[in-house]
Amino acid sequence: MRPLDLAVPAQLMTALGPDLLLVAGAMLLLVWAAWRPPSTAHQRHVGFASLALALATGLYVISSLYAQRTATEGPIAVDNFRWMADVVILLGTVFAIALTIDDNARQDIGTAESHVLILFASAGMMLLAAAQDLMIVFLGVELMSLSVYALAGINRRSARGAEGALKYFLLGAFATAFLLYGMALVYGATGSTNLGDIASRIGELRLAGSPLLVIGVALMLIGFGFKVAAVPFHMWAPDVYDGAPSPITAYMAATVKAAAFAALLRVWMEAFPAAFDAWRPAVAGLAVATMIVGNAVGLAQRNIKRMLAYSSIAHAGFLLVALAAGSGQAGSALLFYLLAYTLATFGAFAVIIVLSRQDDRPVMIDDLAGLWGVRPWLALGMGILMLSLLGFPVFGGAGFFAKWYVLQAALQAPAPQVALAVILVLTTVVSAGYYLSVVMVMFMKPRPDDAPAPGPTPGLTRAVLLVSVLAILVLGLVPDQLVGLARAGALRATPVTVAPITARAPRP
Amino acid sequence: MLAESLFFSAVLFSIGVIGVLTRRNAIIVFMCVELMLNAVNLTFVAFARVYGAGGQVFVFLVMTVAAAEAAVGLAIIIALFRHRHTVDLQNINLLKG
16 A cells, blocks of 8 residues: 655645644644633633543544555554554543643632643644654653643642653653664664564564664563553652642543554564564463552552552553454453543542542542542432443443453454453452442441531533443443444454464574 | 673663763753653664664654754743742642642
C-alpha cells in the first residue's frame, strides 16, 4: 500500500485532521486563557470552550472511524486501532475537563490554563496512538508528559501538589532518558526508526538475538514501564496520585495509561514481532510482579486515592497480560479494557471530589461510612464502579467483560499464557478485599454522628458520574458490538507472521 | 570511531544514572538526567555516520524537547522551593504511606 503523502493537503487531513483541529483550537484557547486575569468565572468559560473543542474532536474521530479502514506505512498510522484509542483518550479528556471545572470552583482556583494543558496533553496522547515511527512516539510521550507534569502541580497553594509534581517530573524525565537510549540502540541495530522497517530488517538480517537490539528493547520496556507504572517501576505513582488534584489523578491513572499502552502495544506488535521470544518472558515477568504487588499493597491502603493508585498499578498488570499474549485479539481486548477502566476510574474520582472538603486533607475510606444513609444514589453509583473495577459479573457491567476479553486473548494466543491467566484470576480475587471493603463501609457501617453530610454534587460532576455508571452498565449488556469495531481495524502484525520468522532465526 | 563513541556515550549515560540514584539535590538530579539525554544524542550522532541523516534529525528533536523539559522542570522546582524552602529530596516527605 502506498504511504500517505503528508505534503498533499487532502491526505494530510486524512492522516492528522483531528490532531490538527485539537492543537489549533488549544493554541487559540491558550491565548484566551492568558488574556484575562485569573477568576472563577473566566476558568469556567475557558473550561466550557475546551469541553466543546474536545467533543468536536471526538466527533471528527468517530466520523474517521467509519470512513477510513486502511493501514498505511509511513510515520502516521491511519487505522481503526488508532481511532478507537483516540475515542478512549478523548472520553477521558472530556471527563477530566468537566471534573476540573467543578474542582477548580470548589477550591477557588482561577487558573484557566489547566483546561488548555489537558487539551495539549491529549494532543500528545493522540500522537502516541498514531505513532508509527520512534520519533513520533518520542514527541507524543513528551508532549503528553510535559503537560501532565505541570497539571500535577497546578494547585500552587498545595505543598503536597508541588511535591507530587517534582517526584513525577524527576522520575518521568529519568524514564524518558531510558526510553530514548533504547530507541537509539534499536536505531543502531536496525538503521531505521520506522516501525515497519525495523520489523522487516529484524526479519531479513536475523537480528532477533543481536545484543544491541535486545538491550535496546529492554531499555524501551523500562521507559514504558515507568510511564504505565508497572512494578518495579511504580514507586512514584501512589505519591503523585495522592498529591495531584483529583480530576488530574483520574486523568493520569486512566488516560495517560491508555495512551501509553496504545503506543506500547503498537511498537511491540509492529516493530518487534520477530523478536517475540526475546521480549515475551520480560513482559510476562512485569505482568506477574505488577498484578501481585499492586493488589497485595492495595489491601493495606486507608487513603482512598492511594488505594485507587495501587488499583491502577494492578490494572496495568492485567493489561500487560494482553501484551504478553501477543495475539491478534490483544489489541481489541486492550482497547475494551481501557474504555471500561476509564469509565470506572473517572466515576470513582467524581465521587471522591464530592466527598473532598475545602482543606488539603485526603479522603479516607472511613469517610465513606454510612454513605448509603445520607446520599443513597452516590453510594449506589460508587458501588457499581467498585464492582466494575473488580470485574464482578452483571453488577460490574463492562468491567467483567474487560477481564473476560483479556483472559480470552491470553488463552487463545498461539502460545497460550495459562500461568498468566491463572495469576490474573487469583489476584482479582485478592483485589476483592479492597474494592468490596469500600462497598461494605458504604452500606453496612453506621455513619459517625460527628461526620458532616457531604455537600451538594455540582452539575458537571453529577453528569460525569451518571454517564460513566450508565455506560458501564450498558456496555455490560452489549460488549460485542464495540469489540467487533475495534477488531475490524486491529494492528497489522499478527502472530501468523511471527512464527515463521522466529523459526528461521538462528538459536543462540 | 563508532565503537569508541558508543563506549563513551554508554559511560556518560551510566554516570547520569548513578547521579540520579545517589544525589539528593533536585537540581543536580535534573542535571544528571540532562547528562543522560546528551549521552543518547551522542549515540544517535554516532549511528547517523553509518545510517545517514535520520539519527541527526532525532537529535534535533531531543534537544528541543529537552529545552522545554528544563523550563517545566525548573518551574516545578521553584514552586516547591516556595513551599518548603529547600530542594533537598530527603526533606521532601509529605506524601508517604
